[in-house]
Amino acid sequence: MSTSIPHIRALSHSDYQEPAFKRQRLEISQEDIATNVENLIAMENLDVTAATPTVSLSELEVSTGLQPADRKMKKKKKRRDPPLPEPCSGADVQYREIRELLGGDVVDSVTEAGNAFLSPFSPTEEVTVTIESMGSGGAGLARAPSEKGPWAVVVPVALPGETVRVKIVKNDRMHSCGQVLEVLVADIETRDESLVRCKYFGSCGGCQYQMLTYEKQLELKRNVIVKAYEIYSSLPESSIPTIESTVQSPLVYNYRTKITPHFNRPPKAVRNDIIPAGEHPSWLQIGFNMANNRSTLDIEECPIATPILNEQYKSERQIITKNILSYQKGVSLMFRDSLDTAFNAKQMMAPPIDKLSEAFTKHVCVSDQNATAREMVGDYLFEYTAGGFFQNNNAILPLMVDFVKELIRSGDDVAPPTHLVDTYCGAGLFAISLSSLFGKVAGIELSKSSIESAERNAELNGIPKSKVSFQAGTASNIFSTVRSFPRDRTVVVIDPPRKGCDDVFLAQLLQFRPATVVYVSCNVHSQAADIGHILKATASEPEGKRYKLERLRGFDLFPQTAHVESVALLKLY
Numbered sequence: 001m002s003t004s005i006p007h008i009r010a011l012s013h014s015d016y017q018e019p020a021f022k023r024q025r026l027e028i029s030q031e032d033i034a035t036n037v038e039n040l041i042a043m044e045n046l047d048v049t050a051a052t053p054t055v056s057l058s059e060l061e062v063s064t065g066l067q068p069a070d071r072k073m074k075k076k077k078k079r080r081d082p083p084l085p086e087p088c089s090g091a092d093v094q095y096r097e098i099r100e101l102l103g104g105d106v107v108d109s110v111t112e113a114g115n116a117f118l119s120p121f122s123p124t125e126e127v128t129v130t131i132e133s134m135g136s137g138g139a140g141l142a143r144a145p146s147e148k149g150p151w152a153v154v155v156p157v158a159l160p161g162e163t164v165r166v167k168i169v170k171n172d173r174m175h176s177c178g179q180v181l182e183v184l185v186a187d188i189e190t191r192d193e194s195l196v197r198c199k200y201f202g203s204c205g206g207c208q209y210q211m212l213t214y215e216k217q218l219e220l221k222r223n224v225i226v227k228a229y230e231i232y233s234s235l236p237e238s239s240i241p242t243i244e245s246t247v248q249s250p251l252v253y254n255y256r257t258k259i260t261p262h263f264n265r266p267p268k269a270v271r272n273d274i275i276p277a278g279e280h281p282s283w284l285q286i287g288f289n290m291a292n293n294r295s296t297l298d299i300e301e302c303p304i305a306t307p308i309l310n311e312q313y314k315s316e317r318q319i320i321t322k323n324i325l326s327y328q329k330g331v332s333l334m335f336r337d338s339l340d341t342a343f344n345a346k347q348m349m350a351p352p353i354d355k356l357s358e359a360f361t362k363h364v365c366v367s368d369q370n371a372t373a374r375e376m377v378g379d380y381l382f383e384y385t386a387g388g389f390f391q392n393n394n395a396i397l398p399l400m401v402d403f404v405k406e407l408i409r410s411g412d413d414v415a416p417p418t419h420l421v422d423t424y425c426g427a428g429l430f431a432i433s434l435s436s437l438f439g440k441v442a443g444i445e446l447s448k449s450s451i452e453s454a455e456r457n458a459e460l461n462g463i464p465k466s467k468v469s470f471q472a473g474t475a476s477n478i479f480s481t482v483r484s485f486p487r488d489r490t491v492v493v494i495d496p497p498r499k500g501c502d503d504v505f506l507a508q509l510l511q512f513r514p515a516t517v518v519y520v521s522c523n524v525h526s527q528a529a530d531i532g533h534i535l536k537a538t539a540s541e542p543e544g545k546r547y548k549l550e551r552l553r554g555f556d557l558f559p560q561t562a563h564v565e566s567v568a569l570l571k572l573y
């Protein structure tokens with residue numbers, strides 16, 4: 001039964017036009033032609049089994065316009081496959097999921113035959129597939145029809161069990177990406193189109209889950225953590241605690257406190273045009289990356305961003321549109337929700353603190369990357385450079401900080417921790433928010449401007465320098481600074497960037513061996529890999545020196561998207 005899916009239908013026709021001046025991404029380049037031909041030649045010399053994608057020579061000639069003579073010319077040119085994706089990256093996670101779907105042996109044999117990039121689909125081909133599983137990136141995963149050979153189709157906004165007609169929009173290693181044209185068989189139990197708030201949902205790459213209830217989104221995010229630990233930690237099931245339910249964001253729309261829309265410079269062909277007042281030329285795309293490819297989709301407002309960001313973005317779009325012909329380069333904009341920095345921060349924090357006053361409630365939008373932004377998290381005030389790192393969902397931050405506090409307090413009351421080491425500390429969010437639990441706090445962070453903010457934040461919040469110190473540098477350097485900290489009373493908080501901790505950091509952490517480690521992560525896959533490494537490295541140590549993973553819980557910092565963050569507690573036992 002075909003189901004009416006308004007936003008998906010809208011995507012399938014010509015609402016969105018690729019700007020005429022842009023080279024079509026799907027155009028086959030000379031290099032692609034060469035590769036396809038070589039692969040084809042390789043296939044001709046192979047004992048072609050069912051495991052090999054089947055594209056006939058004539059099909060390839062039709063799709064590439066290549067004639068037999070060209071084949072001879074290109075025969076000698078060999079091109080190697082691009083390297084495998086960076087471990088724990090989104091592409092790596094997806095590749096592993098594709099291997100799971102198609103079978104590791106099958107993928108290996110296609111790869112050995114040099115055909116991992118030989119898509120059985122011609123660009124823009126339409127195909128009907130049934131989604132078999134949900135990828136951790138929020139897209140449905142399907143097998144290509146069997147006559148196409150072992151190949152996957154990755155389909156955003158399609159759910160397991162659904163049958164969808166898609167247009168192929170991109171070919172990659174062992175898979176093609178499909179854009180839904182029609183949902184032929186819908187999972188009406190799970191899909192609820194009335195929940196979708198954004199008219200660009202499905203074509204914009206920002207959100208994946210608007211068609212799901214929030215409860216379902218949280219369940220899927222928990223599954224991502226379960227799977228990440230199964231695959232990336234290489235730990236036995238018995239070493240992984242029950243993963244707790246994902247903590248909800250108090251706001252599920254209008255929560256995002258930073259957005260970075262962008263646009264390209266105008267194409268040469270229109271440089272001498274005159275844009276009539278109030279008109280938005282069709283070639284001008286100001287917005288966010290599309291799902292499935294990196295071209296920009298023109299978007300007037302983003303429902304997951306805070307209202308003040310949308311207000312400012314809308315008026316900025318008008319100014320840019322008016323002046324677009326004067327831009328020589330593409331621009332990445334930044335809008336950051338902030339408390340109004342016109343109020344004096346020291347005065348705000350001088351008792352008696354009035355949290356209902358304008359200084360604590362008036363929000364503004366900061367669009368200068370170098371300007372200062374300000375936010376209150378619980379009882380602490382934080383300032384930071386607007387273009388620098390600060391978490392993007394302020395509504396959930398107090399819950400996250402409280403959970404970290406709970407983990408720290410959950411231990412031995414007889415000898416509670418006295419020292420905190422905040423690694424990858426940014427502007428001091430954890431160091432400062434947790435400072436009341438400790439006698440001594442040390443933080444480290446690579447960005448000098450974030451360290452300056454952290455120092456200022458300690459001062460603004462009345463935390464003496466004798467108690468809290470910050471250091472600019474790579475995280476592993478902290479261990480020489482905190483040599484005097486008592487390891488059995490020390491908590492190390494780890495909150496690295498997406499790629500996780502490096503080997504030097506992990507080696508130093510293992511040598512230091514603090515009683516408690518709280519690992520906060522924006523990439524559950526690298527967190528699982530790092531924690532797996534820590535547990536395995538200490539597994540054969542004597543009692544009291546082995547780490548145990550005691551708690552693990554997801555936090556939904558980005559509702560409507562597939563992204564999930566997680567917090568883990570490690571203890572020595």
Ligand SMILES: C[S@@+](CC[C@H](N)C(=O)[O-])C[C@H]1O[C@@H](n2cnc3c(N)ncnc32)[C@H](O)[C@@H]1O
Nearest residue numbers: 389424425426429445446447474475495496497
């Ligand atoms: C996910 S953020 C966490 C920041 C902070 N904990 C917070 O919640 O606001 C990761 C931080 O690690 C910093 N960083 C990246 N590589 C680093 C390294 N090798 N050593 C120390 N800090 C690093 C980044 O600048 C960024 O501020």
